[in-house]
Amino acid sequence: MKKIILGTNSPYISMIEINEASEKQLSIVQKIAHQTWPVTFSNILTPDQIKFMLSWMYDLKALEQQVNEKGHVFLLAKEDGDFLGFASYEVHCKNDTKTKIHKIYILPGTQGKGIGKKLINHIRDIALMNGDKFLYLNVNRFNESAISFYKHIGFYEAYREVIDIGNGFVMDDIVMEMKLD
Numbered sequence: 001m002k003k004i005i006l007g008t009n010s011p012y013i014s015m016i017e018i019n020e021a022s023e024k025q026l027s028i029v030q031k032i033a034h035q036t037w038p039v040t041f042s043n044i045l046t047p048d049q050i051k052f053m054l055s056w057m058y059d060l061k062a063l064e065q066q067v068n069e070k071g072h073v074f075l076l077a078k079e080d081g082d083f084l085g086f087a088s089y090e091v092h093c094k095n096d097t098k099t100k101i102h103k104i105y106i107l108p109g110t111q112g113k114g115i116g117k118k119l120i121n122h123i124r125d126i127a128l129m130n131g132d133k134f135l136y137l138n139v140n141r142f143n144e145s146a147i148s149f150y151k152h153i154g155f156y157e158a159y160r161e162v163i164d165i166g167n168g169f170v171m172d173d174i175v176m177e178m179k180l181d
Helices: 023-041 047-058 060-068 115-129 144-152
Strands: 003-007 015-020 073-079 082-090 098-106 134-140 156-166 169-179
Touching (some): 015 115, 023 047, 023 073, 023 098, 047 060, 047 156, 060 073, 073 115, 098 115, 134 144, 144 169
Parallel strands (some): 098 134
Antiparallel strands (some): 003 015, 015 073, 073 082, 134 169
């Protein structure tokens, strides 16, 4: 397991460890998602859509499939033994020179303290080591705080897409990119 310790100048967080999640730790990813999604999306999605999407994307079998069949790598952010957030990514997504950030969620009580930026910087470094030229991600077009955060750290809007996910639900997203130097 790869382990990277990142310090910060933030008065809130002294040391954040970012580790690649093992398959056994996918239950931690699931737990963080279930704590984060209702807060993050309560003003954007219906409770039924939140429940559907959590079941669809964060069922343990679905998480295992994302790792074992789709090539997603999950990272966990941890401080003093507590898991505070996660991200997942895929280098060379769609056989392109782009790394996709599939997921990134930070526990609501710890947002705004630099954890998301540390996860993205870690993924950025991995993308560069693998020769990729861009990071990209999807964000719900109504998630204004996330869009603002992504723009602040260098992402820009590339395009918009609406994805039918079944059960009468869609993901109405902005695809944002960051050029890597």
